[in-house]
Each structure stands twice: as C-alpha cells, then as structure tokens.
Amino acid sequence: MNAPIRRLGMVIAAMFCALLISTTLIQFVQARSLDDRPGNRRTLLASYSKERGSILVGGTAVAVSKRTDDQFKWLRTYPQGSLYADVTGYFSFTYGSTGIERSYDNLLNGSSDKLFYRRLTEILTGQSAQGASVQLTINAKAQEAAAKALGNQRGAVVALDPKTGAILAMVTSPTYNPNLLASHNLDKVQSSYTALLKDPAQPLLNRAINGNLSPPGSTFKLIDAAAALESGKYTENSELPGPARLRLPGTDNYLPNDWPGNCGPGGKVTLKRALTISCNTAYASLGMELGQDAVRSMATKFGFGQPLSIPMSVTPSVFPGSLNKPELAQSSIGQFDVRASPLQMAMVSATIANGGKEMTPYLVQSVRDGNLDVIESTDPKTFSTPISKSTADSLTDMMESVVTQGTATTAAIPGIKVAGKTGTAQHGKGRNADVWFTAFAPADNPTVAVAVLVENGGTVGQEATGGLVAAPIAKQVMEAVIGK
C-alpha cells in the first residue's frame, strides 16, 4: 500500500501548493488593490494606528498627532485652531480629509513608496511606524497678520514670495476649527460637520483658491496694461480717451467711472494716470482697441483658465470666450463674466514683481522622514513668462503711483516702496461690492506679493472700495513679511 500512500502525498502537496499560491495572491499580489477598495475600514483605521507625521510652519507644528487611549490610538490636533485650517485641511475618520492632510496623505501616514527603505528598517528593527512630516512655506507672522486683518469679514488673503512662488500666507474667512472634525467623538464630529455644511457663509470653502470666484474688478486692468505694453504700441505715457462715461458700441448703455467726471483734462489720460486713479472708461476703450484676443491671450499667459495645484487643486480663473464689443469693454475692467481667485491675482502681482517671470505657487517646502532626512523638497519652477522685464518695470512704476498718489494710499508703508492695484467689483443692486487689492513690496526688491479679496463690502458695506477695505489688510500682511 506504500505506493498509493506516496501518490496521495503528492496530491496533498499539490493541495497545499494551491493554498500557498492563493494566500500569496491575496496578501502580496492583490494586497494594494484590496487595501484601496472603497469601504475598507482597516485601511482607514490603519492610517490612525500609526503616528501621523506633523505639518510644520517654521519650527512649529500646526497639525500634530497625539497619543490617545481609544481605538484610534492617535488624535490629530491642530494647536492653532482655525488659523491654518485652509492650508492643513482636516483629518476626520468620518469625513475623510482635505488640504495638505489629503494631498500628502501617503507621506504623512508613512505608506508612500518614497518611504519604502525607511519602512523596511522599521519592520526589521521593530520600531513603531511613523509618517513623514511636511514643512510648509507659510510664514507664521504673515498668516497671523492676514487672519487678524481680515477678521470676520468674508474673503481671502494670499501672499506669495514673488521670486520663488512659495505661498507665505493663505487665509480665508469665515473658516472652521479642524479640531472639531478630527475629534474621536464621532457624534460630535457629525453635528459639527452638518452645522458647517448648513452655514450659508460656507466656512468649509477655501475662498483663496476654490471660492465662488468673484469678478476681479479693476485689478484686471493690470492685465490690460500688460497686454498694451507688450504689444509695443503703447507706453506708460500713451494717451487714452478718458471721458466721464463711455457709450458702449451698438447700445444705448454707458459705462461710467467710479466718480462723476473725466479721467483727465479734455477727456484724455495717460495709461499710467488711468491706472493710478482706476479710470474705467480709459481701460474699457483700451481693451476694445487691443481686441479680445490680445486681452484673453495675456490673461491666459498669467494663468487664467489653466489647471494648477499647490498641491490642492485651484479652480481656474475665467476670462470668457467670444465677446461682443460691450462685453469686451466690461470684461476689460474685470466685470461681466470675468472671474478670478485671490491666488490668481496674487500671481499677477508676483509676476510683475519678479520682472515678468511667473513662478508656480507651492505650499510645501520639504518632506522629512522620522530621522529628519529630507525625502523631497520643492524647487521653484517657472509657471510662464507672460511679460518682458521692461513691461514689468513699467507696470511696477505705474503700480507705485497707485499707492503714492492714487486709489491705494491706504497701503503705503513708510520707508518702503509699495506697488499695488485696487479693485471694486459691482454686483448690481442689493449686494455690496466685492473689493480687491493686489500689491507687492518693496517695489525695488520685492519679497512679498499679496492679493486680498473682501466680499460684500466687508465691514464697511455700501461705501466699500478696494482702497478703503482691502488695501489696509494687504499692507499689514506685507509689513509682517518685510518685518516692519
């Protein structure tokens, strides 16, 4: 009987081989795709069971995991409360994550392939796994100044380093406290989240990059001016028609200035002067002279309509397609269907500040593993070069005069040359203007470019203008960066 026993042994060996293969398939070959299946609670719990890396601003953690005694083991906490909410996002068991918490999840939770060798040593030495920490480009002083200056007004502030594109501040208001959503008391999290969703002010919305994009108003004139200067047919001193009101071609409608009167003697005004006092009629007619293609092409070069992520994806700003003359006139002063994000307008200022070279904005400076070895770091990248150095210089000169003798004297910083442009976008009756200001400083050696949007007139209401409401906020942010 021994021969069949041996043969039966072979059959058994084959059966065990089938089991070795099936377990290998599941635990090795298909493991990743099984882990990534939607509704896999283990993957979610696993991301809690490890010490998630911190998110750092300067040397301070703005998101850090703390040991707890409950089943989740680690509680994500945001020591500064709502201050960095729009950058870090939240990390919630029930509602997932947003912001950097989401974009850098693989590195923060330590599962990224970039951490493979480190994970290997962790496995071999039995150390407890630890995620990588993410160093932000945010400047804590600028962030604090922006949040304080914006206060309770609905709007957003973005500050960039014009030379690199590093985002120095990103604040939106109203915002939320991410600790409420990261809590392990899931019932409380649910009620907090529902309340935030129901709030008509939309506190979960990042108005700096994903807001309901507002018309940029007169800040868009910078793009008209850039297109004009780049065409070679205009200089700062070229004269434009600047009447008190401009009849829109083919209609009986008029496009007025913000004040009753001409922009200059005899209804004539230079390109520079028109920007300084924010003359609507001059820039509307300039837009029509340049033609919609030239204006649209310049807007596109600055980033309108282009995808961008910082690493959160940014809603592209909009310059509408195929316009008739009256629509072009209105679009040229940042009205009609033109829409821009505060980040986009900050990029426009930053480009002018950086001599015409537009840098890609970014939020993450570097990622370090538990041993503080740098795993990746961001090198500044050129986004595009929409204007030449000489155009940039002319625009800088024009923007300085806006602050020294124009609509934005409220942004002046003693001893520092500031270049800026206001915007006051009307929404028609029943709603106050959305007011803008974008600027950079010092104008001769820029270290910060900023854009401020305050919706619905802010605290000033009906009387609000960019110069009155938005410019002082920008000033405080720039001061914080420059160190005044």
Added chain:
Amino acid sequence: MALSLARPRTRRNTELVLLIIAIAIVLVAYANVGLAIEDSLPVDFYTVGGGFAVVAFAFHLVLRWKAAYADPVLLPIVTLLNGLGLVMIHRIDLAPGALDDAAPKQLMWTVVGVAAAVALIFLVPDHRRLRRYTFSFGLAGFVLLLTPLLPVIGRNINGSRVWIGLGGFSFQPSEVAKILIAIFFASYLVQTRDALSLVGRRVLGLPLPRARDMGPILIAWIASLGVLVFESDLGTSLLFFGLFVGMLYVATERRSWIIIGLGLFLVGTYVASILFAHFQERVTLWLNPFAPGMSDQIAKGLMGMAAGGLFGTGLGQGHPELTYYANSDFIIPSFGEELGLVGLFAILALYGLIVERGLRAALASRDGFGKLLATGLAFSMALQVFVVVGGVTRVIPLTGLTTPFLSAGGSSLLANWVIIALLLRISDQARRPATDTRAERLASEDTQVVTTRAPHAQRGRA
C-alpha cells in the same frame, strides 16, 4: 545486553526540546498580545502560561512512559498550533465589541482534548485493538453524522445544520464522527481490499468492481450527499467523501476509484448547486466576493489578509475583529492579518508537517489497518485544512469547517487531539523495534504474571 544495544532511539529528548521551543513561542505570542493591546503583560501570564506548559509537558511524560517510540514532532507542532489558536482567540476577545470570552472556554477544551488524548494512549496500547469494534464504530459514526438532523437537539447555525445542542453546550458531532468513520473505513477496507481490487469487469477501459462490493461505497456516497443536502454543508460532505475515496484508493491501489469518486461527488455538488439557493450564494460569492447586496464576510476576510501583507500588522495591532467569526471559521484571515503571509506560510507548513508525519507513520506501519488509518487521519487533516483555508482564500467556495487546533470550538479541538493521539500510537507501533516487544515480554514473564495484551498483539500481527 546485546538487545538493548540494538534499540533504536526513542527520540523523546528531541520531542522535549521541540516542545520547549513551541511553548516558548506561544508564551512570547501571549505576552506580545498583552503588551500590544494593554501595554502590560497579561495578568494571568504566569498562571495560564504555566498551566498550558504543564499540560503539554504532562502529555510528553505520558508519551515517555506509554509510547516511547512515538513520532517526536507531532506533539510540539500541535502544542504550538493549539497555543497560537488560544492566543488569537484571546486577542480577539480583547478587541472592542467582542461578545463573550471564548479563550477561557477554549483553554478548558484544550485540557479536555489533552486528557482525551492521554486517555486514549492509556486505553489503546495497540491500535489494532480498535478493529474489534469495526462495525460499532461505523454505525456510531454514521449516526453521529446524522444527529444534527434530529428534531429538538439539531441546530442550524449560519445556514448549516451540523450542530447539536445539549443544555448550554453546542457540539459538532461530525468532528467525532470523522474519527469513528476513519477507523471503520480502515478496518473494512483492510478486510475487503482484495475483493475490491481484484474482482470486477472492465468498462470503457476502467476496471469496475462488483456491484456487491460497491454497496458500502454507495452508502458512503449517499450519506455524504445526505450531509450536503439536509445539513447544507459542503465542507463536511467533501471531507467525508474525500476521506473515503482517498482511503479506498490507498487500499485498492486502483485509480478507477478516484475517478468514480470524484465523478460522483461533482455530479452531487452540481445538482445541489442547482437545487439549493444557499449553495448558489456560496458559489456566487466564491466567484465574486464583492458581489453587491450579498454577505461581505469573504470580502472582509480578504481585506484583513491584504492589510497584513507580507509581514503582518503584529499580534494585537491589526483589526481581525472586523471580520465575522474572526476566531472560528475566519481565524486563518485573522492570522494572515496579524502575522502576515510569512506567518500563514509557517502555519501551513506546520499543518503540512503534521500530515507528512502522519503519512510517514502510515508508510512505516507494519499492519494494513495501521497504514490505512494513519493515511486516513492524515488525509482528513489535509482535506480539512484545504477546505477551510481554500474557502477563505477563494480556492473553493466557502464552507463551514473548523481550522484544526486553531478555531474556537470544543468538539473540533477534542477530535483533533484524539486524531493526534491515534497517529502517535500508530507511529509508536511502527517505530517500536520488533525485538523490543519480545524483550519486554520475556522480562515480564520473568517477574510477573503474563498480561493478556501481549498474546493478543502477537495474534494481530500474525
């Protein structure tokens, strides 16, 4: 004495060393769970751990005394598996949302199982004695197998009617029936193997046995189909039928039995899969464990195993409790999750070793009954592991068999300890030198009254 020089080694010291290693692994695992979940050694580490070691060492001493030539690897492996099972069951008890304390019960059943095994070693000094009760065992086995169908005591758990309940206890009689039937098969086939293998006609090139020799086989087929149909349990059915066909093949050395057996089984399963909805669901989930609107049990097990990956999360650091029946039917995914693919391979290797040692005992055994019984027991262990692990890893449709020594469940643990005791007894007989029995007998004649066992043993061998 010249005779004593020729004695082969008993290898009991090897067993002792292996046993110490096995117990050490179990204790480390137990400590690991405590440290991982509660940041401290389990409060009962020394009492429970020590008790477990005492039970294992007691069995070892019994073997030294009563079965000195038994296979030295079986006890350490089984101790390790039983211990790891206890640790995992305890670990799942600690998980949030655990219903009751399964580990103390399992520990109690471990003691009962070892006691039963020790009793068997004492009561059955020679496995051939079991042949005296061939038909009693057979009858008892089939009756036990069918008891879950009885009213009042039969229980339907998870769609399978393979349980009986007595008072507060529920018991899976098929586990014990498996052993009785294996003994019956072995004994019956040794008697009839010549008739089965030599007499018969050829049909289509297949040598077919005579109709009257087919009788018992058809009865076995009908009984296993009965289990399949009335108890809705593919696993038990497959186990019994596979066991029978395997033993039949070994006894007769005719491959036609395998072809006939497999054919009959496939026909039976196919018909069942058409007739029974419970069955179709199992098949659908086998093909697509993520089928929407159906049980996500397999899916959760798969996700658990995937979460474990190559090296596992570590004991106490995964979430096996997210899978239903994580400490019984799905204990293999629980191990896969916390010990990783490496750990599962190790567990499969341990099972492979048990089976291999069982077959080795069969090869070395000097009597046909011992050969067949050891083969049957080893093969049933292999089949059971295949059905259980294959079920949760989608090699075959999921069925409700227990994982030997690991799953929480008293009847299974008891039955498997008895199987190991039988294998130990057979291997002891196989390796015991022929001269040894005579020397013992001579020695005993010198000093004491002749026992009734020795002449009987000799008769059995003649």
